[in-house]
Structure formats: C-alpha cells, structure tokens
Amino acid sequence: MAITTGKKPPILAFPYPAQGHVVPLIKLSRLITTHRIKVTFVTTEHICEKLLSSMLDHDGLPPQDDRCNAFKVFESLKNTAGGYLTDLIEKINESNSDEKISCVIADVTIGWVLENVEKLGLEGVAFAPVSAATLAMTLHISKLIEEGRIDENDLNMQKIFFECSLINQKAAYRAKWLLCNTFYKLESSACDLIPNLLPGKLQFCLCREDTTCLSWLDGQLASSAIYVAFGSYAVFSQHQLDERALGLELSGQPFLWVVRPDLANRSWVEFLDGFLERVGSTRIGKIVKWAPQEKVLCHRSIGCFLSHCGWNLTVEGLSKGVPFLCWPYCVDQLHNQKYICDKWRIGLRIDPDGNGIRTRIELKKKIEMLFHDDSLRVNALRFKKMAMESVDQGGSPRKNFEKFIDHLKE
Template identity: 55%
Template sequence: MEVIKGKKAHVLAVPFPAQGHVKPLMKLSRQIAKRGIKVTFVNIESIHEKIVASAKMAGEEEEEDNIILTSIPDGRNPEDDPNDTFKLLESLRITMPGLLTGLIERINSSNDQEKISCVIADISIGWVLETAREVGAEPVVFSPPSAAALAVIFQIPKLLEEGNLDSYGTVKNGEVISLSENIPAWRKNELSWSFPSNLKTQKIFFECSQRIEKTTNQYTWLLSNTCYELEPSACNLIPNLLPIGPLLENQNPNSSFNSCNFHPQDTSCLSWLNSKPAGSVIYVSFGSLAVFSQQQLDELAFGLELSGRAFLWVVRPDLANGNGSRAVFPEGYLDRVGEVGKIVEWALQEKVLSHSSIACFLSHCGWNSTTEGLSRGVPFLCWPYFSDQHHNQNYICDKWEIGLRIDPDENGIRTRHEIKEKIDGVFFDSKLKKNALKLKEMCEKSVGEGGSSYKNFEKFIDHLRK
C-alpha cells in the first residue's frame, strides 16, 4: 500500500527593503530552516540583485538547506528616483499584494505538499498580512527594532488623544514621553518618526507609524528581535509579543552562507585584528544609511587619530555627501594612521565584534548593531543618526550603562576633541565593560536552551508544524 506523506510547513518571508530589516529576517529564516521547515525569502529585484552580487564577490554560497531566495518587481517606473524611499513604499503598497499573490499561487501549484502555510512580513509592510489571509496562509508579523520602539508606536492613539503629540507627531506638552519608569523616556525629536529638519518627511514617517499601529488586530503572532530580560516593561506593553532575540548569525566561524549584505564584505580586517592586542581596537561603523558632511567626516578622522589608539573604521563609499561617489579623507591622513588604522568599505560585523582585540563599538546605535554589540559584551560609543537610534542610545547609556554619548556642539558637529575625550572615557571606565559582560550573559541565557527566547521560538516552530 502506498504511503502518502503529509503536507509540510512552508514559510514565505517578506522583509522591508532596507539592510537593517533584511538581515534580521534572514537570521530568523535560518533558525526556522534549521528546524527542517522550508523558507522562501522574497526581496524586491533591486535588493535581490545587490545581495546576489555581494555574495558572489565574497565567495559566499547563494543556496542553503531549506532556504530559497527569490524576488518580485518593486513596481516603480524606470524614471523614478531609486533612492526615494517614500516613492518606493507607495509603489510597494500598490503592487506588492498582487505580485505576492501571483508568486504564492505559482509556488502552491508547483508542489501540492509544500504550499505556503505561513507568511512572515516585516511590520513596516503590514499590508502583506491581508494578502496572506487571501491565499489561505497564516499572517505573522516580524518586528526588527526594540520592543520599546514598538511600544511607543502602539501608544500613538492615546498620545494624540491626550494631546501629547500634534498631527505631525511632534511632542507638544513637556519635553518627554514616558511609558514606564523602567523604559528610558523619549525626549523631543527622539521618537522613531522624528525628523525635525523636515516636517514634511516627519509627517510621512508618522503616518507610516500610525499604519503600523493599525495592524495590531490583524495577527496572532508578533515575533520581536529582542529578549524579555532586556526589555521586560516594553514587552509587557505589546499584545501578542513573542520575543525571540537577539537574532545572531550562524555561530559556525567557517560558515559561507549568503549573509544578505548589500555591500561586499572585506575579510582582510579579521587578519588585521589578529595582529592587535586584546581589548585595544575601536570598531567604528554607522550602518548602511547614515551620511555625514565632509566637515563631520574630517572631525571623526582627526578624533580617531588624536586618540592614538588602533581603529577599524567602516567607510561606505557614500558615507560623506557632496563628494561624488567616494568619501575623501584629510590630506595625508591614510599615510599618517598607517597600521594603526584599518579602513574598509564593509565588515563582517558580528565576527569583528566577537574578536578579542575589540575594545569598544563606536556606533550609530541601530537596533541590529546594538544587540550584536551587547551580545558580545562590547561597550559602546554612541552616535545616533535618526529614527529609533536616539532611544537605543538612551537604553545603552542610561538604562544599561554600557556606553557613553558623543555629543554634538552648538553647530551640530561632533568635534575631534569630544570624540577623543569619549574614547578615553570608554577605555578608562571599567564599569562599562563589566555591565556589558552582564548583558552578554543575559542574552546568552535567553537564546540558549531553556531560555525565554529559546522557549518562545520553539513554541512558534511547534505551531508551524501543526
């Protein structure tokens, strides 16, 4: 008698098209795939092409067990500005539902035993949840930022009703918004949608946040890249939240799976780090979006030089504006810093942060970088750029006490002397490192077998298999 095998779970993962959103969802997808569940990971074509090209240049494998990378068009016209995020978002809202429906139908018709049973969508593209329902798949939300960043978004209706925010999302009464004494308050211009230099842009960000809040009744699972022990008060404010983080890369140091980076990684920095003493190197990286003026880039360069300490600095070609395609360093700078400074266009960040020579992380405080640093027990020097990064800085410096702020002057410039002073401060303050190691241990316990994030993830996997 022929044995008919039962149907298998098959997850479709759909990230928001930005580096800080694609990577954590890929980390989650890998964890799901490791449990024997197939994942189809869908990027828009322009992002997919970047990832494939970067993987090829790095000699990474494009295929891995139970994960399929695929893409859909982004719906924009050829004449549209490729850097206009708002135009892209509007285009995706119009075209993505139909394109995803077509993709899912093709997948389902190709294998009756592996139909899409679950769609995990980034919280920023909540309209995908309705598409999931229409094709008979379970809608699940994935939230890449901190639980606190999400908690304040869910409080928007109440904050508007009580008159704390105006229609642009600007704080009206007083200078802070506080949700709990255990969550750092948001000062004016520190909310994730704040964009004080351009209120029109802020209005768009605020309206996007309001749409996120309206998705709360459209799902039963909200997976979050945090752990309960890190943000208990914030986690308690969010309905249906399932903290499953911090999500980290494959711990196998020899792994060559596609890292989903938009930029080719420079592996030479690892051998360079091997030549440095333990706890001696400043790691400097501002993520994939931050942009500096040439004046600010110069001040940072001089500040690192003045510190007299070894540094590994990630400088994307587009880090400084107004200089065409590449950042320009002060005259003679590269010759002067010599072997003391290593400059690369992109780094294997988690491997760098795990290296014994790293003393501190000078960071923009994006949530991915924040969790990667604290999971390695590395103190921070904080230099937020925009969005939730300002509140992450408050967590780092005020709540967890594992870092120092690098403050701007009255002209908004972080000077070379301020940079040097804070570098000295993080090297001399042993309490920062001590606290960082405690957080590392906390995160390890949470994601380790029997920990809260581990149990939450296993609960979700068990649900997928039913």
C-alpha cells in the first residue's frame, strides 16, 4: 500500500512481518513522506489486516498456518518473497515512468532482499529494529567463531537465529545506509562498531488500543502502578501465567496488564475470569487487550514496567523514565535485560527457579525491591533526560534523519 504521494523519486519499504519490525519501519516511512517522498510499504496480508483494523502481498504460507510462528514466516519469506517483490517493483516501474522506485529499505532480518534490489540496479538501505549492541554482536558472530571466542554449537540459540545473523551481516555490508531504532548517547560504543549506522528513535503501534485504561490510571496514586506488557509474540504456559497473575495480586500494587486474546488456552481464560473478579472488586488491577503504550508510560501513576525486554518496548520505557522488571522471552531480549539491569541499572531481573518457572513469590519479592529502591528511578529519570536531549531540535537523531532525507532527494 502507498502511504502518500510526493515529488521526489519514490522508495519502497519492506519489513519482516512482525509488530516489533513493522512498527518502527512504518513510523520511519511516515516521517519520510512528510518530505514529499512517496513510500510504498509492502507487507503480508496478515500484517496488512492488522494495519487496516488499527487505524497485497502474499507471504507464501497456506491459510491454515500460524502467521505468529516467527520461524515458519522467516523460512517462507526466504523461499517465496524475493520473486514477488521483484515482480512488484518491475510492475510499479513499468506502470509509471515518472515515479520509478529508486530505493528499497529492507529489514536486516530479511537482508537477502537487498541482493535482489542490487540486481535491479536500485539503491538498498538496511533497517535494524533491534539495539545497536545486538546488531553489532550479530554482525561479528562469524568473526567471533573464527577466533574461537564462541562455539557455534554453544550459542544457545536456534539455528535460524544464527542463519539470520549471517544474513544481517551481508545486508549491513551491502547497504550504504544502516538505519537503527536507537540513539547515539544510549549506545555510543556499540554505534561506533558499525561505520554505516544511522541511529534514530521511532514509535508506532499496529493494534487497536483500549483507552479506558487511562481513566483507570487517573484513579491510582503517583508512581504506584505496574504496567505489564509482553509484546505481540510471547506465549506462556498456563502454569507460568497463573504464577504471574498471582504474583501481581500478592504484591498489593495496582497493575495494568495487556493480555492478548492469543496469549493462552481456554483453561487459563477461565482462571482469568475468577482472577478478574478478585482484583477488579478492589480496583487493584485492570486487564486490556492492548493499551496506548506511550500515553500509559507517560502517566504519572506508572511506577514500573514489567516487560519481556523487546527492544521497542525497552526504548519506550527508558525514554519515559520508567524502571523495569525484566522477564525476557527469547533471542535479543536476554541481551537487552543485561543492559537494563547491569549496565544502565534501571531494572531488576525476575529470575526463574530450577524448573524454569518465574514464581509468584519471586515476582512479589522483586516488585517490593523495585518500589523500595530509589536509585532505579533516579537512574531511569537520567536516561529520560538523555533521550529528550537526543530528540530535541539539533539532536543526533534529527540530524541523522535530515542527512538521510537529503540523500534521498539527491
């Protein structure tokens, strides 16, 4: 779908079809269109439906397959999307000689797209929705293995993640520009490891938001409420969700919890009904399907953010000066947790027990520790100030974006 029209040579944007990847790239595309540059945003039917419901390309999977299975989607895109995308670009360029695609922005996760772009004689730009530190690590995995610093068999990651890292590396080296959803002061040492990196902070949301939670937050004390959100992919066992719910209830702190309809099975939904009766009667808890996240994190009543440490959520929370309770789910989220807890010191880990379960007692304990540790909030507010300075007029993200726009207009 084309976002808008413009006078300059148009570009095409192609993200990996998951909210954490689509969200920042669609925001970037919208910013680009404000400079009268046309952007054609290409995504799968599944994501397109989400986009249309919140405000045609085919992904290669049969109708019965799970579009929320990241590994299936990755393999399918690798096998089918290249041909579709090439055909689409050729059709666009043949249909209007005055508006031929001149540049393609592609997610580094599907960086092989840039090889197709190069064959068509177009400029390729790589986009990374992860932290600069995670990106730097993945770009150097091959070298680290060659030097014997890490063992490919002991990476504690899926084969597909390793393959994705190699694709990231090729895409990053192939592209003149590598755009990243971060800001320089936050990750200066990591940014310096990637010569063609252009950092900049972006936000957006695909899902329909429930704004009733804002009036509920209005009724809570300042810095007292826990915001609980785990993104669009994470799925947990019924036992683990029980423990999370009971830990929140035991803490006695008010909480706003985003619970997606696909988060668990029917049995847990039945448990949730009884849980809601208890916490709802005391106004200690509210559950919504999706929340206006930026407004929630800015709200005076929010005291901490219980999160899976996805990078987009991490940047949002950090930019609002909110301390974290960390519950990582997979891949780069473990790395982000280390930064949050050990480097930036703005959060605490929720540690699993010997069976891999994060218990209600552990969650209650860490909630109490966070609300009694003023240093975490002080550090979080320091990073909020840093983020605000970075996005002010003349800050590095603004300068970087203007530099990129000037290049597109050349």
